[in-house]
Amino acid sequence: MKALIFEPFSGASGDMILGAMVGLGVDRAELAEVIESVIDVTVSIGTANKCGIEATDVRILTKSDQNNRKYSEVIDAIRETSLLPEVKKSAIEIFRIIGEAEAIVHGKGLDELHFHEVGQDDAIADVIGACYAINKMEADVVLCTPLNVGGGTVKAAHGSFPVPAPATLEILNKSGLEIYSSGNRELLTPTGAAILAYFAEPTEKLPAGKVLATGYGAGDADTDSPNVLRTMIMKVAGELSRDTIEVLETNVDDVTGEVLGSLYDKLMEVGAKDVAITPATMKKGRSGHIIQVIARPEDSTRIAGELMRQTGTLGVRVMPTKHRFIADRRIGTITITIAEQEYEVSVKIAQDKSGEILHISAEYEDCRHISNISGLPLKEVMRRTEERAWKIFKGL
Structure with missing residues (x-):
């Protein structure tokens, strides 16, 4: 599996990410052409020595002083x-x-929001260039080790704030990325934080594997240690995929079995990934149930509303969850023979990102249909199906 890994031990910014990607092998002329074709800037790519480390130095030279775009203007321009x-x-x-x-941070809606620093041409160029370069890598997974946000204070529109800046902190708050503070100046910009928050999953340390390429992107700061962003491409062993989820939970003590029986299908219809309903003893000894729902963060509000409508609960908790490990799943088809009659059966195959098979399970409805026709017990049909599938798909 191909992994793209960011090591922001000296922070990260848009131009540091661009430099690191060029250092990994992204064609510098091609990157500059892509950026300059969509925004009125000049891209200069050279090298800089940072405390003895030779790094790629990307600079975006702007031709316009425009720095106060509305959020909608930026989005429309990209579209x-x-x-x-x-x-x-x-x-x-x-x-x-x-x-x-x-x-x-500013207590405004997106429609009335104006970008200042991140609405300038160079910030837009950084984002477009980073998106092009990272997508160009075609990595199976993008990882980020803990982020150094720097230290001290940073100037904002309404005074000084401790590092990280308020907007950067809000980006990090929802990213799941791990951070720490070291140094006496701001090292992580909002643009750098947002790019990593979108593309990367957190990792505490480098995974086991073989390093295929390294790159260093130069920052603007002159610090006691190299102000560079290190990246690498690694070939790593197959790992489980991860997705970001939230767990919604509520307690109910006055919902009938009939309502609970239909609740599962109702919640799945509005986007739930899974639903569990557990009997519980509530206050004053009343019997009740705990309802837990696994959901994507973007679906949580809709699912919570449906949960309230269906059960009458007055509150839904959101349990703090960073992510879950999941197996990649696909459907296969095999043929089994029972009493000289052949039957096609679907099987669910769970595997990691390297393609190693973790589990195979027979499709229940197919097996039930075959059991009814053949007279063979359902559990025997399922056993034969799974045994046959392992031999076919694992080459046993």
């Missing part, structure tokens, strides 16, 4: 570009992350 769909989608989502953080 109107000729960028590849996946690059365009990534850039829009990164500015949505920045926009939502700024909206929280």
Whole structure:
């Protein structure tokens, strides 16, 4: 499995990410051409020595003083570009992350939000370039070790704040990325934080594997240690996939069995990934149930509303969860023979990202149908199906 790994031990910014990706092998002329084709800037790519470390130095030279775009203007400008769909989608989502953080900090809606620093041409160029370069890598997984946000204070529109800046902190708050503070100046910019928040999953340390390439992106700061962003491409052993989830939970003590019986299907219809209903003893000895729902963060509000409508509960808790490990799943078809009659059966195959099979299970409805026709007990049909599937798909 191909892993792209960021090591922001000296922070991260948009131009540091661009430099690191060029250091990994992204064609510098091609990157500059992509950026300059969609925004009126000049891209300069050279090298810089940072405390003895030779790093790629990317500088975005702006031709316009425009620095006060509305959020909607930035999004519309990206939509109107000729960028590849996946690059365009990534850039829009990164500015949505920045926009939502700024909206929280300033107490405004996205429609009335104005970008200042992150609305300038160089910030837009950084995001577009990073999206192009990271997508170009075609990595199976993107990982980020703990982020050094720096230290001291940073100047904001209404005075000084401790590092990280308020918008950066809000971006980190929803990212799941791990952070720490070291140094006496700001090392992590909102743009750098948003790019990593969108693309990368957190990892406490480097995974086991073989290093295929390394890259260093130069920062602007002159610090006691190298102000560079290190990246690498690694070939790592197959791992389980991860997705970001939230766990919604509520207690009910006055809901009938009939309502609970239909609740599972209702919640799955509005986007729940899984639903569990557990009997419980409530206050004053009343019998009740605990309802837990696994959901994607973007679906949580809709699912919580449906949970309230169906059960009458007055509150739904959101349990803090970073992510869950999941197996990649696919459907296969095999043929089994019973009393000289052949039957096709679907099987669910769970595997890790390297393709190693973890589990095979027979499709219940297919096996039940075959059991009814053949007269063979259901459990025997399922056993034969799974045994046959292991031999076929594992080559046993």
